[in-house]
Amino acid sequence: MHQPNGLYPELKKNSNKHTVLNLVRFTPGGISRADIARHLGLSRAAITAIVNDLLVNELVRETVDGPVTGGRRPKMLGINPNGGYVIGVDIGATHLGLLLTNLAAQVLYEIEIPFQVSLGPEVCLAKIDDLLRELLSKADLTLDHVDAIGVGVPGPVVEEAGAVIAPPIMPGWDHFPIQTHLHKLWKCPISLNNDAELGAIGEWAYGAGRGEDHLLYIKVGYGVGAGLLIEGNIYRGATGSAGEIGHITIVDQGPLCTCGNHGCLEALAGGRAIAERAQLAVKNSNGRRTQLSQIDPIESISSYDVTSAARMGDLKAQEIIAEAGNYLGIAIVNLINVVNPGMIVIGGGVAQNGDLFLEPIRRSANERSLPAAVQNLRITAATLERRSTSMGAIVQALTISLSKKSNQ
Amino acid sequence: MHQPNGLYPELKKNSNKHTVLNLVRFTPGGISRADIARHLGLSRAAITAIVNDLLVNELVRETVDGPVTGGRRPKMLGINPNGGYVIGVDIGATHLGLLLTNLAAQVLYEIEIPFQVSLGPEVCLAKIDDLLRELLSKADLTLDHVDAIGVGVPGPVVEEAGAVIAPPIMPGWDHFPIQTHLHKLWKCPISLNNDAELGAIGEWAYGAGRGEDHLLYIKVGYGVGAGLLIEGNIYRGATGSAGEIGHITIVDQGPLCTCGNHGCLEALAGGRAIAERAQLAVKNSNGRRTQLSQIDPIESISSYDVTSAARMGDLKAQEIIAEAGNYLGIAIVNLINVVNPGMIVIGGGVAQNGDLFLEPIRRSANERSLPAAVQNLRITAATLERRSTSMGAIVQALTISLSKKSNQ
DNA sequence: TTGTTTTGTCAAGCGTATTAACCAAATGAA
DNA sequence: TTCATTTGGTTAATACGCTTGACAAAACAA
Numbered sequence: 001m002h003q004p005n006g007l008y009p010e011l012k013k014n015s016n017k018h019t020v021l022n023l024v025r026f027t028p029g030g031i032s033r034a035d036i037a038r039h040l041g042l043s044r045a046a047i048t049a050i051v052n053d054l055l056v057n058e059l060v061r062e063t064v065d066g067p068v069t070g071g072r073r074p075k076m077l078g079i080n081p082n083g084g085y086v087i088g089v090d091i092g093a094t095h096l097g098l099l100l101t102n103l104a105a106q107v108l109y110e111i112e113i114p115f116q117v118s119l120g121p122e123v124c125l126a127k128i129d130d131l132l133r134e135l136l137s138k139a140d141l142t143l144d145h146v147d148a149i150g151v152g153v154p155g156p157v158v159e160e161a162g163a164v165i166a167p168p169i170m171p172g173w174d175h176f177p178i179q180t181h182l183h184k185l186w187k188c189p190i191s192l193n194n195d196a197e198l199g200a201i202g203e204w205a206y207g208a209g210r211g212e213d214h215l216l217y218i219k220v221g222y223g224v225g226a227g228l229l230i231e232g233n234i235y236r237g238a239t240g241s242a243g244e245i246g247h248i249t250i251v252d253q254g255p256l257c258t259c260g261n262h263g264c265l266e267a268l269a270g271g272r273a274i275a276e277r278a279q280l281a282v283k284n285s286n287g288r289r290t291q292l293s294q295i296d297p298i299e300s301i302s303s304y305d306v307t308s309a310a311r312m313g314d315l316k317a318q319e320i321i322a323e324a325g326n327y328l329g330i331a332i333v334n335l336i337n338v339v340n341p342g343m344i345v346i347g348g349g350v351a352q353n354g355d356l357f358l359e360p361i362r363r364s365a366n367e368r369s370l371p372a373a374v375q376n377l378r379i380t381a382a383t384l385e386r387r388s389t390s391m392g393a394i395v396q397a398l399t400i401s402l403s404k405k406s407n408q
Numbered sequence: 409m410h411q412p413n414g415l416y417p418e419l420k421k422n423s424n425k426h427t428v429l430n431l432v433r434f435t436p437g438g439i440s441r442a443d444i445a446r447h448l449g450l451s452r453a454a455i456t457a458i459v460n461d462l463l464v465n466e467l468v469r470e471t472v473d474g475p476v477t478g479g480r481r482p483k484m485l486g487i488n489p490n491g492g493y494v495i496g497v498d499i500g501a502t503h504l505g506l507l508l509t510n511l512a513a514q515v516l517y518e519i520e521i522p523f524q525v526s527l528g529p530e531v532c533l534a535k536i537d538d539l540l541r542e543l544l545s546k547a548d549l550t551l552d553h554v555d556a557i558g559v560g561v562p563g564p565v566v567e568e569a570g571a572v573i574a575p576p577i578m579p580g581w582d583h584f585p586i587q588t589h590l591h592k593l594w595k596c597p598i599s600l601n602n603d604a605e606l607g608a609i610g611e612w613a614y615g616a617g618r619g620e621d622h623l624l625y626i627k628v629g630y631g632v633g634a635g636l637l638i639e640g641n642i643y644r645g646a647t648g649s650a651g652e653i654g655h656i657t658i659v660d661q662g663p664l665c666t667c668g669n670h671g672c673l674e675a676l677a678g679g680r681a682i683a684e685r686a687q688l689a690v691k692n693s694n695g696r697r698t699q700l701s702q703i704d705p706i707e708s709i710s711s712y713d714v715t716s717a718a719r720m721g722d723l724k725a726q727e728i729i730a731e732a733g734n735y736l737g738i739a740i741v742n743l744i745n746v747v748n749p750g751m752i753v754i755g756g757g758v759a760q761n762g763d764l765f766l767e768p769i770r771r772s773a774n775e776r777s778l779p780a781a782v783q784n785l786r787i788t789a790a791t792l793e794r795r796s797t798s799m800g801a802i803v804q805a806l807t808i809s810l811s812k813k814s815n816q
Numbered sequence: 817t818t819g820t821t822t823t824g825t826c827a828a829g830c831g832t833a834t835t836a837a838c839c840a841a842a843t844g845a846a
Numbered sequence: 847t848t849c850a851t852t853t854g855g856t857t858a859a860t861a862c863g864c865t866t867g868a869c870a871a872a873a874c875a876a
Binding site: 156158165166168213214226230235236237238239240241242243244245247248249251252259261330333334335337338339340341342367368370371372373375376377 | 745778
Binding site: 424450451453454457458476477478479480481 | 832833834835836840841842843844
């Protein structure tokens with residue numbers, strides 16, 4: 001089948017049914033038939049027919065009466081939350097998160113644990129399988145009740161292969177058939193995506209980036225990555241590795257990175273760099289007592305510790321966070337000129353520091369980016385916090401589930 | 409009217425007529441009805457009806473019999489070149505190019521002269537008006553025969569305003585209503601675009617980037633800019649300034665740039681930087697005779713002189729070109745990781761040096777970019793040479809002309 | 817109350833597609 | 847050469863999804 005394409009668009013049956021369903025999904029508080037008609041430039045009569053179809057299939061339901069408009073009050077439409085479940089899995093470098101939601105994306109149960117993706121696919125996927133079954137048993141459900149599962153991984157995903165290729169922070173996972181493996185385990189549709197891309201989708205659908213047509217999401221965790229959402233679609237590039245900003249060079253001849261090059265963004269602003277810099281600072285502090293120096297052994301200081309110390313007022317920790325923000329700012333200036341986003345959302349553990357981390361970024365952007373690109377640009381922290389990626393995985397799973405149900 | 413959008417696509421009447429027309433336009437050597445049907449996933453019967461409509465409106469014509477396929481030979485379809493003319497205008501920082509073509513984009517007449525965009529809009533647009541009328545008189549035509557005119561400028565274009573905002577190398581043009589001004593002068597539809605974006609379109613339609621879904625075109629002239637074509641559509645970003653890579657920082661605390669910052673790509677690899685470096689080299693050569701030192705006065709050495717000297721074998725000139733390629737390589741590595749293009753086409757005057765300029769870029773890309781992003785990436789020079797941008801302007805003008813004719 | 821505005825529904829009609837049959841023109845094997 | 851096969855293009859009947867225009871329902875304003 002022909003790929004969707006600007007010049008030669010895919011000619012899809014029922015395309016407006018999908019479009020209406022998307023509008024209902026992603027409009028906060030629901031939407032009326034008349035509003036849908038206005039948004040899509042269709043007649044109210046056409047929308048009535050499409051909505052009736054969605055109503056009898058129980059994909060959509062009438063919720064409450066809408067706001068007073070000067071005439072008859074509209075009946076608001078929302079996704080029918082019943083009739084299925086989906087799961088979102090966020091595989092991080094050092095953590096693992098799972099969400100179970102209904103079809104309206106309302107979170108029912110959640111699991112989050114520390115994790116080591118570096119243990120390789122067999123060990124990790126077995127652990128994930130255990131946790132997924134634990135999540136289901138908490139909800140008194142089985143895999144038969146689950147319509148689809150979205151999975152996020154911290155590496156470049158090749159969609160057709162259902163695998164990651166040459167992922168710098170996922171040693172041992174290169175070309176491992178993740179999607180096929182999980183499909184065999186769980187027997188339901190699996191959507192495999194990059195974690196930063198899912199973060200972008202999550203924040204666009206339910207977080208800080210709602211309704212933004214040109215959204216850049218930057219994930220600063222153990223690794224650093226970006227997800228670019230253009231008019232509601234992920235931009236993946238030619239081979240699926242767009243937005244892999246962790247290994248762009250920021251400082252020529254800078255510190256050695258895991259990827260083998262020097263001065264990569266990830267080696268300057270990633271969670272590992274932050275932790276290492278904090279460990280070094282404690283070693284060189286000659287026993288002066290700080291928030292950080294109380295952690296023992298020194299080698300166990302993590303970026304999470306630095307984050308909390310900074311928030312508790314530890315000056316050295318704040319300095320380290322601000323320094324990371326500074327380096328990220330340099331990278332973001334380049335991204336702004338190239339991508340010209342309407343909004344930048346910063347997520348991942350380090351972004352929990354709020355303005356301490358965001359201010360150096362905003363300063364660089366204003367000083368060094370093209371005026372044309374920054375004058376209407378907003379730079380904010382992710383509002384879904386730790387759930388950006390897993391909610392993005394939920395969005396992908398729901399897309400599969402709802403489009404399957406609406407084609408029956 | 410609602411904007412075209414991935415999730416909520418524009419619902420356009422006759423959309424398949426436009427799609428078929430595009431397929432005919434951009435398929436080299438023409439295309440048969442059966443092939444169109446296969447490409448679009450429509451029935452042959454539907455295509456027959458659409459093509460008949462285009463035939464009676466004389467937008468399309470049957471050209472020759474197609475290749476032997478094992479059955480009845482197909483009748484190839486091509487754009488009917490008669491019935492109208494369009495003009496493409498390439499406003500460069502230091503040159504001006506105009507093309508007159510028929511509806512099949514075949515060049516009929518051409519003018520190219522040196523130019524100073526820095527003289528400001530009134531002076532420049534008056535000069536352009538003179539040349540456009542000269543071009544028409546050469547062809548024994550008047551403006552009444554011209555369906556549409558495409559114009560390219562070396563700065564960030566805001567489409568709705570028909571103007572450039574804060575363009576670093578177009579002093580005096582900020583917010584000047586170029587499109588309105590030209591429409592009043594010429595009384596026909598004007599399409600105003602960024603020059604690098606038009607270069608991308610030109611190379612995609614008729615040059616090195618044919619059929620590439622993720623094309624990055626990089627223009628290295630007096631300024632440096634990039635145009636990103638995603639599935640046949642220009643990516644402009646939120647405010648139209650995407651791809652303005654001339655002012656990303658390459659060397660911290662590097663040479664001062666016209667934009668006020670230090671170490672910008674343009675200040676290291678642009679035409680002005682190349683010329684200045686050559687002038688400096690001649691001054692410091694203590695009278696040693698080289699290709700370059702024969703130019704008098706030294707201050708008049710241009711990047712074009714360096715380019716020709718390098719091709720004639722001047723070692724110093726070659727060194728300067730290679731150095732510029734090196735800096736551009738650093739920028740391109742970042743672009744590859746962020747954008748993940750399927751192909752990079754390098755255009756503009758400096759790119760005429762071919763491999764001398766391209767090799768440093770290819771080397772950087774292979775050494776420093778993510779394997780996932782470079783393994784299928786091609787980096788080549790523009791095949792339309794000086795015409796990349798003006799042919800892109802022709803494509804835009806033809807889009808206006810053909811879509812107007814097909815809606816009658 | 818009546819008139820106005822807005823939402824939602826219905827029936828008639830139209831435009832654009834599909835399906836299935838057909839002819840046209842080429843190939844290749846008997 | 848003849849005839850089955852393959853591919854290209856056309857035609858007529860039909861299906862589907864949308865628009866149009868009318869209308870009822872439900873709110874507000876005079």
